Amino acid sequence: MSAEIICVGTELLLGDILNSNSQFLAQQLAKLGIPHYYQTVVGDNPERLKQVIEIAIARANILIFTGGLGPTPDDLTCETIADFFGAPLVEDPEIIEDITQKFAQRGRVMTPTNRKQALIPQGAEVLPNPTGTAPGIIWQPRSEITIFTFPGVPSEMHRMWYETAVPFLQSQGWGKEIIYSRSLRFWGIGESALAEKVSSYFNLPNPTVAPYAGKGEVRLRISAKAASEAAAEELIAPIEQQLKEIAGLDCYGADDDTLASVVGELLRSAGETVSVAESCTGGGLGQMFTEIAGSSDYFWGGVISYDNSAKVRLLGVNPEDLEKFGAVSPVVAEQMAIGVKSCLETTWGLSITGIAGPGGGTDTKPVGLVYIGLAGPNDEVKSFEHRFGTMRDRWFIRHLSACTALDLLRRRLLTK
Known part of the structure; x- marks a missing residue:
């Protein structure tokens, strides 16, 4: 048995709304141990929605449907589902009363178009919406099929899920096992290089291990199915430890850790304390530090x-070196x-100077060339050259x- 998520709305296909539902x-299904293998987005079109249902x-x-439950003509989810399964729509008087009261509380009168929201397939149960006017349904049109519908408004859908859908699913025997995941985070190693090191773990049955890459970092997600979160963590713990040992310093944290939060805790x-001098990143490094609550303890x-004049006046950079080396x-x-x-x-000084593009590069100093400086105790100072590539955009080069x-400082703090 598995679930499928079907999100309805042309605005989703056009990219006007981010599909957070x-x-x-998906996260909630995992918590209940319900596998799901497909997600579909379809526009407000009855025929295409029927094809998706088929x-x-x-x-x-x-x-599980979200969207298309409003009062307007393009809100067709409920009537299309009913039509697909050959069930008539019936008006539920309790829904009419609920909508009428909600309008009255807002000093308004329910419009005739809102009566459409009270039409549900014959035999379906109402999935109450405590905050909005669009209720959902829980319906079993066939013995082997269970349908949930939710409005597209996330706040409404979340409350309906927790208050009604979850108890219903648990009453059907779901929730006895959960799927719990932990993500290890890596910096300074590519996805293919990491995958090669840990490839033997990708065929494990439980827990499973899968790699992901994005925004310069790599993640390994370890997922376990068990009767409880504690039991899942017991399955995950030895695998996590083995992966960390293989990766060494390339693994900087897990789950919600960031490079800035990890460096902050080390400092x-x-x-110890740190300060930053930035050129091409324009304050981005300082922003990463200050996004962490309490970072004033160390940042x-x-x-x-x-501008070069600021490097000279504020940081004491030698103008002759600027002229000679750039x-x-x-x-x-x-x-x-x-x-x-x-x-x-401060104990540490961290600097960045580079060419973020899209212009300004030369044959000897191309776009993506960046130097990072690190000054520490006992007159320690070192620079590191990085070439992030000419084909990457300005934002990504600055982010990298x-x-x-941050990663260079992290590694130094761990090895001093």
């Missing part, structure tokens, strides 16, 4: 030295790191630069 439902009932037992535990500030150079990155560390009197700077 499918993500929410396909879905051949491969799933639980069909806090050591009683003392930064200098955005976009702003994008190891020596300037090191002097920027030393300068901000000295200026703000800031994250790589």
Whole structure:
């Protein structure tokens, strides 16, 4: 037995609305241990919706619809489902009363078009909507098929799911097993390189391991099916430990960890501080630090030295070195790191200077060339060259630069 999520709305196909409902439902199904293998988005078209239903009932037992339950002519979900299964629509008086009261509470009168929302397939149960005017249904048109419909408004759908759908599914025996996942996060290693190292884990039956990549990082998701979250964690723990040992420093955290949060905890535990000097990232690195609550414990500030004059006046970069080597150079990155560390009197100084593009590159210094400087205790200073590629856009190069700077500091803090 499995579930299929079907999201209805032309606005979803046009990209006018982000489809967060499918993500929410997928996570909730996993918590109940209900497998689901397909998600479908279809526009407000009865014939295409019927085609989707035809396909879905051949491969799933639980069909979960969101969207298309409003009062307007293009809200066709409920009547299309009823028509597909050959059931008449009947007006539910309790829904009429509920909608009338909600309009009255807002000082309004229910319009005739809202009566449409009270039409449900004969034999279906009402799935109450405590906050909105569009109720859903729970319906078993065939013994092997269960249908849920929800409005597309996320806040309404979430409450209806928790208050009615979950208890119903649990009464049918679901929720005795859950699917629980933990994601390990990696920086400084590509997806293919990591996959090669841990390929033997991809065929495990329970827990399973799968790789994901995005925004410069790689993740390994470990998922276990068990009777409880605690039991699932017991299955996951040894696999997680083995994967961490294989990856070494390339694994920086898990789940909601970020490079900035991990670096922050390392600094806090050591009683150390950091400041930043940024050129091509324009404050992006400092923003990553300050997104973490309590980061003032270890992050003392930064200098955005976009122009060379700011590098000289604020950070003490040697103008002769700027003239000779250019702003994008190891020596300037090191002097920027030393300068901000000295200026703000922190334990560590971290700097970034590079060419984010799309213009400004040359044959010897192409777009994507970035130097990161790190200055530390006992006059320690070092620069690191990175070439992030000429085909990447400006935002991505800046993002990679800031994250790589954090990662360099993380590795240094772990190996000092």
